[in-house]
Amino acid sequence: MAHIFSNIVQIIFLIEMLALGNSLDFQITPQNITTLKGNVAQFMCILTGLEDNHVVRWYRNNEQISEGPSVFPQYASSMRIDTDLELFHYNLVIPSVSRDDNATNYHCSVYEGSQRRLISTDTAILIVQEIPNLEYYPNCKRSDKTFHENRNANLVCMSEKGYPVVKLKWYYNGRELDQHVEYSDMVTATTRVAISKEHKEASFVCSLTTEVDINLSKNCTIGPIPVLYKPTTEIQGQDILYEGTDGVYVCYSDASPEVKDYTWDLPKHLPPDKYEYENNRQVLRLIGLTKNDNGTIIKCSTSNSEGKDVGKFIIRVSGQESISEVNGLPTGSSSVDPNKKTSSTAAMLSVVGGCLLFLASIMAFLLCSIILYTRRQAGIYAGNHVPQPDVYYVPKDSIDATSGSTYQTGKWKRSIATQVPNDLELESITYAEIEEGKKLINSYRTLKSTNIKEEAK
Template sequence: MFYKLYCTHLVLLTFVLYEVTSFSGFQMEPSDISQTEGEPVYFNCIVRKLDDSEYVSWLHNGHKISNNGVIITNTYSHYSMDFDSAFGSYNLRIQQVQRRDKGGYTCTVYDSNDQIVEKSRTANFTVSEIPQQQYPICSSTKTSYRIGQRVVLQCISEKTTPLALLKWVHNIGGSESGLKESVNGIGKSFGTWIVLYLLMFQRTHSLSGFNKEPGNENQAEGDLTYFNCIVRGLDETHYVSWLHNGRKISKNYDILSDTNRYSIDIDSNSRKYNFEIENTQRQDKGEYVCAVYDSSDSIVVRSRTANLTVSEIPQEPYPICHNAKLSYSAGQSVLLSCISEKTSPLAHLKWKHNSIDLTTGLSEDTSSGNYKVSYSFIARQSHNRDIFICELTTSVNPTIRRNCSIGPINVLYAPVVRIEQTSDVILGNEAIFICYSDANPQEATYQWSFDPPIDETMYYLENEFILRIKKTTNSLNGIQVICKVTNSIGSESNKLIIKVKTRGVIADNEDVDYDKAIDENKDISDSKKVNKNQQMLQTKSPTINNSNTNSDISISLVVIIALVCIIVILGLALIPVGYMRYTRRQPSDTISRGRPVSIPDVYFEPRDHIDLMLPQLGITAPWMRTVGVQVPGECEYDVTYNTQVMPQPRQVYYTQRMYPASSL
């Protein structure tokens, strides 16, 4: 049986959230603000991620006023930075707003070359001006008037934005007639009444509202959410709380909720009570209100309601792939399902086969609690052992890519049969026919037949898929050999017409490798139960004999070549040995007659002696050996003849034994 092999690579695309190492945008940008002169103001700037070489600066009307957390000019001494590099916070705070502070404020990211990488939106800051302390100034054109004479009184104030309200009062009541206004660099009010009372300007220190209120936010699940709340004129008996869907979750510094993801960013100087949510979750969505309470826990004033929308990301187990059946028959309909959470917004589910996106046969279903994308197709033989992959992505976080797979798909199909012969059918020779089958399930039965039938003694089966005809005759020419294979799905057959050729005719068809055919069907034959009562005849055809003869000749040739190589290698190895043996320099000496006399390479003459005993010392003289050695100049130094029993000079030897110098 022939097996069709499929090479399937399953690529698991597993991605985890990763950190982007370069600037990736602003999480919060400054917004337009209008503030009263003398009050504090707060501009927000939160960046997602910076490169090590990048830094953040604030620009006021195009002029750089800060580098990261440092104000770089003395002109803006009432400015400060609320700086936290780990959090990505580069907020700008103005302690007491002055008129010159109005204008455009931009949060800007620079690279190491001081080139602008990215700018936030420009926030326009409007300052509500208050006349200076010396105003209003009252004056009269004359010091005295006659009865019936027109009296002109002047009340002067600065020309501010917005203009101050000047009102003349007579006998406590207001004067509305005879008034005239003029704006010429300064504001003036004219009247015809004698001034009895003046209305002076005074700044209120009671609570009058919010300098900054929270705005609507749309955050991805897992990101940071930030709500602003800056109050104006907070009384000592008041406190600030945040409400989530009407439930109090904070009181000044304290978080009243059980979660540890909430925190309050408080600055008593600027009266800032900003609310932060780390790792935003789905349950955080809803309405948020910044409210001021009095000592009796009654709401004094509340900000506008800010709505938080959480863009949801499917949880980690998703996507989940589902296959309705374990196996399919060829021609059946296959339905594969890919399931994800029903999130807002919906995730994107995509089916792939052999790394190619599938665009047809898809259907979506959101009627249940989950979001499901199904792929249907008709099973074919080519789909057997195939793998289908479903990939999940989401617009909320493009870096998230998860997948699941179904397969290998088990497709059952009837056998696909073909017959091949190992070589041309030569008259008088043995002929071999092989039946190949590709089927699923593989368990199948083989049935051989001839059309028209032939004598059963002319052929035998080597195994169920190899047929041998012992000796071909002319009567076999044109006969059809039929192989029928049957499995649990169905049956299929194939036939081959025998063409008998005489010797010397060149075969038109390429010979089939018999050994390869045996290997291809080995797994099938091993899985079958062999009938032990069946007698297998072994017949060798002339073609096989010729093949064996050629094989013997090839082996002999290989052995001869190997022996020649070994002889050549040994000959090359002996060349240096012979050279060293027969070309070595022989030492010689020459006598007066000019005849060279050979002498040994090395000779020595040992001499042993004992020094005379020194009577005055009363000790035994040491035994010593002196060796004379002569070697040729080219010989290496041989330590064999370097014998020195006493390595020290005699004088040193006796000196060590406290001999006097005169005795030596």
């Protein structure tokens, strides 16, 4: 019974599958697609129960574009139908989507003659994203070739719009600038900058970003920009001079374009032999100053295409006494008190002397340490052996002892050993005879002579 029941269940299941397979329906309907311009887009339409008298049609924005396995001729260059008649696949393929394909919608339907039997309920939308050609965008432009101080300059940044529309932003030293953005066929971002001297050689950056790729950032730059501004003039020289010395004064200017001419305004009481110019009149030398020149005011004028400026300096000359202050007028770049100079010099000499004495003490200590170390090394024991001076053996006399002598026969040799310290020069070594040795040799010689005489008898 169980076996029969199992067979019945299988038969029922097969009947249901056959019934389902013969019913007209969608297995897969078209879905929304978002892709980049130039990519492939494919909308799928897969059916079941499709019969020979059924026709599949595709619609674009509710306009029919295909009949069965073929698209209409006007669309043949931009799309096609990929079919598998056995599996009932009718897929619409767009090989390269364009900007015109953006926001178009698609659906497929099944007709039997003029009667529509089936339609995909959800309309599929094609979204085409676009990134501008980064080889050319963004593009930066400026209103003028050169900028003038205290004037406004317009900086313009342009790009293709893309989709979604790109964002353009201006920056200076990492800080975002105020800007005005316009959208037409292009995106244009304009910023207005009040130019100052601090903008000289500065750079302004326009940044492009897009939602298509949050990691993508493309920039263009304007700069370093040339800024033109009038001179700022300053005279530099020694504040206080002594009688009989020369005063040297330099006229400095910060300007763009650079200052070429310097004009000095000197008091009328200065005769021509009291001053001279150097370095294209940028340097003034006053010769042999006296106390009568104390308080004299000199001026230097500079100019360029943007304007002019004047720098002033008060000459101070001192004899044996300190000069009095001159109030109400500008002075040079530094102020020096002669008394303060003297005390500073004495303090400096004291410090230098102390440093030299300290260095000499260190050198003496090091020299003594080296000498003591060297002598100590000469007395270091190596195991149980104590280093000794070199010993030189020098052969001296020899005696032939004859037969019958009370001494052993053969030659007797004497050597003298002399110890020589290692640290003495070789030329200073002298050898001394040993007096006791001399006496012993003489006694040997006398004994030999006596033996010879006895043998002769």
